[in-house]
Amino acid sequence: MKDLLTELMLIPGLSGYEERVAGAVRGHLDRMGLTHRTDRLGNVTCTIAGNPAAPSVLIFTHMDQLGFIVRKIEADGLIRLERLGGVPERALAAQAVVLCTPRGDVPGVIANKSHHATGPDEKYRVLPYAELCVDAGFSSRDMALAAGVNVGTPVVYMPRVFDLAGGRMAGTSIDDRAGCAVLLALAQRLAAHAGGPTVHLVWSVQEEFNLRGVLPAATATAPDIALQIDLLLACDTPDMATRGDVTLGGGPGISLYSFHGRGTLNGVIPHPALVHLMEQTALAKGLPLQRSAHTGALTDLSYIQFMGQEGVACLDVGFPLRYTHSALEVVDLADLSALTDLLEAAVLRITPGFRLDRL
Numbered sequence: 351m352k353d354l355l356t357e358l359m360l361i362p363g364l365s366g367y368e369e370r371v372a373g374a375v376r377g378h379l380d381r382m383g384l385t386h387r388t389d390r391l392g393n394v395t396c397t398i399a400g401n402p403a404a405p406s407v408l409i410f411t412h413m414d415q416l417g418f419i420v421r422k423i424e425a426d427g428l429i430r431l432e433r434l435g436g437v438p439e440r441a442l443a444a445q446a447v448v449l450c451t452p453r454g455d456v457p458g459v460i461a462n463k464s465h466h467a468t469g470p471d472e473k474y475r476v477l478p479y480a481e482l483c484v485d486a487g488f489s490s491r492d493m494a495l496a497a498g499v500n501v502g503t504p505v506v507y508m509p510r511v512f513d514l515a516g517g518r519m520a521g522t523s524i525d526d527r528a529g530c531a532v533l534l535a536l537a538q539r540l541a542a543h544a545g546g547p548t549v550h551l552v553w554s555v556q557e558e559f560n561l562r563g564v565l566p567a568a569t570a571t572a573p574d575i576a577l578q579i580d581l582l583l584a585c586d587t588p589d590m591a592t593r594g595d596v597t598l599g600g601g602p603g604i605s606l607y608s609f610h611g612r613g614t615l616n617g618v619i620p621h622p623a624l625v626h627l628m629e630q631t632a633l634a635k636g637l638p639l640q641r642s643a644h645t646g647a648l649t650d651l652s653y654i655q656f657m658g659q660e661g662v663a664c665l666d667v668g669f670p671l672r673y674t675h676s677a678l679e680v681v682d683l684a685d686l687s688a689l690t691d692l693l694e695a696a697v698l699r700i701t702p703g704f705r706l707d708r709l
């Protein structure tokens with residue numbers, strides 16, 4: 351898990367530019383001997399055929415990460431950014447970034463005004479992203495263009511990963527490369543079982559952009575059940591103490607409620623049969639199961655639940671994550687292993703008698 355996660359975290363993959371991550375995912379599936387297809391948006395789907403009498407299951411996770419798009423190159427070579435996704439503006443200044451050009455990755459620094467010249471009124475002010483600029487060493491616009499940087503170039507936090515004490519890892523885009531790693535580990539395990547339900551595994555695109563990138567893959571697979579793997583907000587730091595009980599290292603969890611109001615007006619109230627399934631599976635396997643309920647975030651699952659004539663039974667499952675969307679998120683590897691165990695065992699409990707009706 352550690353090697354897989356490290357590999358995936360070190361690959362830049364802004365929303366809409368997931369090809370390199372997808373290439374790594376497909377490489378792993380090829381080595382497992384599993385077939386896959388990639389749709390026009392870039393979603394990678396791998397179907398493991400099972401008992402057709404059992405409800406079919408879609409399990410998906412997003413490959414993309416938030417970041418920026420080059421908006422303007424100034425005459426002096428400094429670069430202005432447009433944001434893409436939920437970028438935390440107060441954690442941007444002085445960050446290292448990578449501009450992904452057709453000629454290769456170009457490193458840069460998000461400029462932070464020299465401290466010696468920062469007045470008392472500026473010290474505690476957060477600069478909106480539109481006021482920031484990236485210094486990639488260019489001294490003119492032409493020099494930037496010659497290096498392959500142009501309006502529209504994707505930009506992400508400079509990929510990095512390192513170990514913390516106690517089996518924890520810090521780095522970029524753990525959201526949601528950790529989900530990608532768990533889904534690859536799950537693919538290997540499910541492929542070794544016979545008699546389970548048909549499972550469609552999807553590594554999806556553009557979640558951080560519009561929360562709907564997975565929809566073509568969900569339409570193509572038309573599942574009865576959809577499980578989505580992403581972060582759960584870890585609440586065991588002082589600044590998060592009133593937000594919930596989810597702790598880093600406390601094991602995998604499920605979301606009982608998600609909602610996002612601003613413009614999106616969507617969320618997921620999970621199907622009770624799937625909540626019951628996870629609770630019973632965790633109990634039987636002696637695995638911890640944390641519970642999360644919060645507003646302010648949601649995933650593509652919000653849209654999948656409305657698909658088809660019957661709707662899709664949905665549940666968000668996840669791993670605790672600290673400092674979400676910042677350049678250095680923190681995860682506990684034991685949570686990812688336990689999440690893989692939980693999902694494997696839960697899927698195998700979905701048999702022909704598994705009921706999804708609301709009678």
Ligand SMILES: [Zn+2]
Pocket residue numbers: 412525526557580581
């Ligand atoms: Zn995510």
